[in-house]
Amino acid sequence: MTDLERELLALGDEIAWPATPDLAGAVSARIAAEPRRPARRGLRLPQLHPRLATAVAAALVTILALGILFAASPGVRATVRDWLGIGSVRITRVERLPDLSPARGLGLGDRVTLATAERGIGTVATIRALGRPDAVYYDGTVPRRATLVYLERPGLPNGRAGVGALLDEIVGGDQLIFVEKLVAGHVPIKQVDVNGAHGYFIEGDHALQLPDELHPRLAGNTLVWERDAVTYRLETALGLRGALALARSVR
Amino acid sequence: MRAHQDIAFRVACLACGSAADAEEAAQEGFVKAWRALPRFRPGAPFRPWLLAIVANEARNRRRAAGRRAGLELRAAEIAEREPPGPSPEAQVLTGARRDALLAALADLDERDREVLTCRYLLELSEEETAAALNCRRGTVKSRTSRALGRLRDRVGIEEVIAS
Numbered sequence: 001m002t003d004l005e006r007e008l009l010a011l012g013d014e015i016a017w018p019a020t021p022d023l024a025g026a027v028s029a030r031i032a033a034e035p036r037r038p039a040r041r042g043l044r045l046p047q048l049h050p051r052l053a054t055a056v057a058a059a060l061v062t063i064l065a066l067g068i069l070f071a072a073s074p075g076v077r078a079t080v081r082d083w084l085g086i087g088s089v090r091i092t093r094v095e096r097l098p099d100l101s102p103a104r105g106l107g108l109g110d111r112v113t114l115a116t117a118e119r120g121i122g123t124v125a126t127i128r129a130l131g132r133p134d135a136v137y138y139d140g141t142v143p144r145r146a147t148l149v150y151l152e153r154p155g156l157p158n159g160r161a162g163v164g165a166l167l168d169e170i171v172g173g174d175q176l177i178f179v180e181k182l183v184a185g186h187v188p189i190k191q192v193d194v195n196g197a198h199g200y201f202i203e204g205d206h207a208l209q210l211p212d213e214l215h216p217r218l219a220g221n222t223l224v225w226e227r228d229a230v231t232y233r234l235e236t237a238l239g240l241r242g243a244l245a246l247a248r249s250v251r
Numbered sequence: 252m253r254a255h256q257d258i259a260f261r262v263a264c265l266a267c268g269s270a271a272d273a274e275e276a277a278q279e280g281f282v283k284a285w286r287a288l289p290r291f292r293p294g295a296p297f298r299p300w301l302l303a304i305v306a307n308e309a310r311n312r313r314r315a316a317g318r319r320a321g322l323e324l325r326a327a328e329i330a331e332r333e334p335p336g337p338s339p340e341a342q343v344l345t346g347a348r349r350d351a352l353l354a355a356l357a358d359l360d361e362r363d364r365e366v367l368t369c370r371y372l373l374e375l376s377e378e379e380t381a382a383a384l385n386c387r388r389g390t391v392k393s394r395t396s397r398a399l400g401r402l403r404d405r406v407g408i409e410e411v412i413a414s
Binding site: 004008009 | 273281367
């Protein structure tokens with residue numbers, strides 16, 4: 001350590017920082033006043049392209065209907081059987097799915113430009129097979145996440161998320177399980193190889209739990225893999241072969 | 252929570268430049284961290300994660316407020332200061348040297364000032380600094396090295412001018 005560094009350390013003792021407020025007290029009071037976790041900010045429909053907004057709204061109606069269906073089933077609670085981890089995603093095998101309450105949104109963060117998302121997470125890979133994404137979202141909480149949205153098109157039908165494909169790219173997830181996926185026993189989970197990276201394909205409906213969301217939402221076929229410390233989560237209605245073809249074009 | 256509130260609040264102050272916004276940012280960061288705790292990996296370092304959340308909240312508030320200037324560092328008055336700590340560094344600085352260092356820090360580019368403040372004035376580790384500044388650990392290393400060089404130049408110039 002140099003003399004200058006020692007002097008800076010000493011200077012630290014002499015800085016007049018603003019007095020720290022009673023954060024612990026204030027936060028405790030806030031937590032105590034929250035009987036339920038507030039919903040994370042939802043998909044901002046007014047910012048969406050009309051076609052995208054319609055697609056997402058249709059998806060939310062579907063999720064709402066399915067949520068009511070699940071909620072009406074007595075004793076549908078998650079019993080953990082096993083789990084797999086990949087990057088920031090934990091895939092948990094359960095006997096049955098938990099109650100899936102009416103969805104409030106897809107929890108995508110703020111709609112941004114691709115350049116803004118890149119400032120947040122570094123390079124944002126796109127699905128080359130689909131071209132430029134129709135919308136990009138960014139969530140700067142930890143771990144940081146960019147989400148690319150591709151609308152329905154020939155060969156890419158709408159999935160459970162209400163769009164053709166949803167690609168999450170999550171970085172900085174070494175400290176937190178960002179996405180929890182609850183998969184019922186009958187839904188297959190297959191090990192896959194995505195350009196040399198290890199991954200899993202969940203073939204069928206499952207519950208997707210995002211941070212800050214009180215309840216999970218219903219998700220469809222999903223491919224999860226990790227490459228260069230980035231976790232990718234691709235949700236589409238496509239089967240394994242189609243999803244792998246898209247995933248292998250992600251760069 | 253009490254164990255981390257001082258450092259979280261100071262990081263928020265640094266990131267948003269306003270004590271009032273820093274209080275809100277730190278509160279929001281704590282609440283978000285609390286909500287995410289069930290998914291926190293056992294054994295992972297908690298403080299960098301918490302500081303990253305708080306700093307991100309603080310930066311968002313600063314952006315929303317359109318504030319350009321960061322936190323202005325100033326030395327405490329003699330009467331406000333803590334009694335000398337056990338470390339020998341606590342007694343190294345003379346008043347003139349302290350003022351020269353503060354002036355030189357204030358004259359640095361904000362990114363340089365932030366990294367030096369995190370690493371030395373707040374005594375954050377490289378990992379914590381990277382989390383607070385939303386950059387990679389390698390960037391903290393290189394930025395710290397360059398910032399120290401520029402600070403050294405400025406302190407030297409100040410001393411020459413003073414003499």
